[in-house]
Amino acid sequence: MLDSWRAKGLELIGEFVLDLMKTELEEQGHRATGKLIDSMTYKINGDSIEFYAEDYAKFVDSGRKKGARKVPIDALIAWIEQKGIASGDTEVKKVAYAIQTAIYKEGSPTVLSLEHSKNGRRKDFIKFAVTENEKIILQKVVEIFDKTVKTEFINEMVNIRKQWQQRT
Helix, strand or coil: CHHHHHHHHHHHHHHHHHHHHHHHHHHCCCCCCCHHHHHCEEEEECCEEEEECCCCHHHHHHCECCCCCCCCHHHHHHHHHHHCCCCCHHHHHHHHHHHHHHHHHHCECCCHHHHHCCCCCCCCHHHHHHHCCHHHHHHHHHHHHHHHHHHHHHHHHHHHHHHHHHHC
């Protein structure tokens, strides 16, 4: 029973933190197709929570340094087509190469990409989701696990009492 309380508690915390990260990602203006946000999930592994997402989440979260390896042009073309930024093969490729060049020269997020943000940020969605909500997350952890700790303590006291009674 205690393990089910712990698992349920971790599930609740995982859902809460996942929602915080998705919300921060959207507020930073990163919803294009929804692929990244839809890919975000978590898994309970023992007493820890592991979060997962598309591989490119690391670039959305940490950005790219200027002069680093260029963003794959195919990924940019797909993104441009999905966003409807340009149409026609030639125009889409021109825009893709322009974006690739801007990211290569400036890094990412680029200065112009900030216009898509609702909160003035374009990276570190994980850090902001967790650090800005640290007190709320901790409060939830305490609320969820308070009952577990009390139950564990009471059960331990009952076991100790039984052991003492058996000795006499």
